[in-house]
Amino acid sequence: MDTSVSRTLFSQRANQLTSSAIREILKITERPEVTSFAGGLPSPAGFPVPELRAAFDKVLATQGATALQYGRTEGYTPLREWVAQDLSRPGLTIDPEEVLIVSGSQQALDMLGKLFIDEGSPVLVEAPSYLGALQSFSQFQPEYRAVPTDALGLVPDALSDDLVRDARFIYVLxxxxxxxxxxxxxxxxxxxxxxxxxxxxxxxxxxxxxxxRYAGEPQPGLLELGRPVGATVIRLGTFSKVLAPGMRLGYVVAPRHIISKLVQIKQATDLHTASVTQMAVYEAVRSGFLREHLPKVRELYQRQCGYMLDALQEYFPSDAHWTRPEGGMFIWVTLRDSIDTTQLLQAAIQRNVAFVPGAPFYAVNAPTNTLRLSFVTVPEDRIRAGVRTLGELIGPAPARG
Amino acid sequence: MDTSVSRTLFSQRANQLTSSAIREILKITERPEVTSFAGGLPSPAGFPVPELRAAFDKVLATQGATALQYGRTEGYTPLREWVAQDLSRPGLTIDPEEVLIVSGSQQALDMLGKLFIDEGSPVLVEAPSYLGALQSFSQFQPEYRAVPTDALGLVPDALSDDLVRDARFIYVLxxxxxxxxxxxxxxxxxxxxxxxxxxxxxxxxxxxxxxxRYAGEPQPGLLELGRPVGATVIRLGTFSKVLAPGMRLGYVVAPRHIISKLVQIKQATDLHTASVTQMAVYEAVRSGFLREHLPKVRELYQRQCGYMLDALQEYFPSDAHWTRPEGGMFIWVTLRDSIDTTQLLQAAIQRNVAFVPGAPFYAVNAPTNTLRLSFVTVPEDRIRAGVRTLGELIGPAPARG
Structure with a gap:
């Protein structure tokens, strides 16, 4: 007789919450018979399990009481020092005091929303952008402004005075x-x-x-380019893709006056990130392990990406367009205007293939004919079969009139 | 030439942030010569280091890829089931779907603030209450209403209609x-x-x-008492005090319509709590380990509490009053009205003794003559010497006029 349920008063932000489209789809695609290009999960084939096992064991064997005790909100000092050193290069010196350890990049997005956004604050995001960031920022009810993009990505010349006026930040990947x-x-x-x-x-x-990155030339980061010209750059990084996501470990690099505010926010948010995972990751990376490990992950991802690009070339209609990534996990496909990818997904699920429709990645004015494909966790034969199925469902390009 | 710094626009909530008094004090008291009664840290003597080391190792040896991969936002299913079963008793059945795993109780407080509080929403807190909760809730700018308390704690009869009107929740320990x-x-x-x-x-x-609990009779929880009468009770628990805090692992038990909202909030906040720590803790507790472990922790804490109560009796003036806890980590002292404990702290730090003044624990109308003492991590001789120093600084009760 929980009669009070109907009287519970939630906040406005809670009343506006909706479940993530990706999340609901992922629930469906947990069935093993489904070939899922929907996930954002890195390949477990890239996880250095023995090395991390040894790292946890060493930390608990030699520094158990420290690893299990409360720690500093800023993060484990040697890990902050490692991050600072890892990101420093000629012309860019990062101080460990400019580094904050967080529970995955997602937490950094939440804390940056808290730091910058009042209800109605303008914020600039790419069109499209990372759905998880939109979800984090939306908790604080900003006014989104879409930064125009073209086939090469964000267009800096389109950042007009009207677009940037009173904006709290621009979020860029x-x-x-x-x-x-x-x-x-x-x-x-x-x-x-x-x-x-x-x-x-x-x-x-x-x-x-x-x-x-497994193709093309490395580009200087915005942090590196921004400092000499006086830009305020807040850089987010994570161990989720270079080691493993299940430890929930990332970092923020920012000017000290911003780190100082973020530390206060993090204290109120979760006190600090787990000591034991921070120490184990430091133990794993301190000896330069990533230098041997990352080439293997890159090679794996490049191979997987190649399987999907080949399959798209073979099975997708001639009027479809897709990106050719130089790294990472995703290919973005634009279909003819008449295709609604949310409807396409319903049909694809019937044939045990899943992907993410593009619309949820747009903060405003979402087109309906785009989709995202993740290629990293699916075996080659299932990539080919799954892309072939999607190609059949999309159908050939209409004959020109 | 970071000329843009002065133009960074923070949110109202960020502009109102102030550093925690406890946090600033803890920085000072990290020096080994300081006897600190200020900390809220559990005793590392109570950490089951070998058991947790074995648990991490088993998880990474047998389920490494799962432990290092992204997991469900709700938490690791076997751990949710364990929590549900652990809290269930005759007359109270908890379903695993009513359990959400969080990154320590502090995160639950942050998420509950997001769930319930709009700017200006009335919320009820004890006077005094947990400082970390006040910090979390304050991020969302509520209107605090203090629940009257007496020497036995919160006074339910004082919850007048005026006090509860439009309130979003009451927070109680x-x-x-x-x-x-x-x-x-x-x-x-x-x-x-x-x-x-x-x-x-x-x-x-x-x-x-x-x-x-190391003294007195166990009392039924509010969740257990509340369900039969139709109260909506959201119960927060943690592994920080029964195992170790450095893993940042806690849980929320609540009706499903609340858990469902919290899951959406947690997804936007940090996706999920680290898989590897959830699985290791489940591995450690599944066999009933806490049944052997907790009596040792209780005995340790009871002994420490006794040292401090004895020292207070011996060294504190006759007009001081203090609580006699039946469990936990803290004793609360009320001094004569003329003593300002913030000033007392300044003097105590000069003599290498630290505690937390009581004022920050009050959301409104803070008295200045209270202080909190933590007894769990300080050796007996230092407890005696530290309390003696404080007694000297406070001075004897004035002769009656």
Missing amino acids: PNFQNPTGLTLDQARRQALVERCARAGLPIIEDDPYGEL | PNFQNPTGLTLDQARRQALVERCARAGLPIIEDDPYGEL
């Missing part, structure tokens, strides 16, 4: 973007940081996949 | 409260849940220390 797989070239990066510096607009540079 | 160490008796618990059921006021029952 410059490498192998989620969901498009696109990488910003150096000229656009330079133009972007200069434009943001002039406008006093902070840049959130989310770079979960940067270390997973 | 019924066992060995932080900071007072007080435990609500059964009659007050019953009166509280009945009053809240009538008012349709959700109760957040925070019980981090419930398993650490």
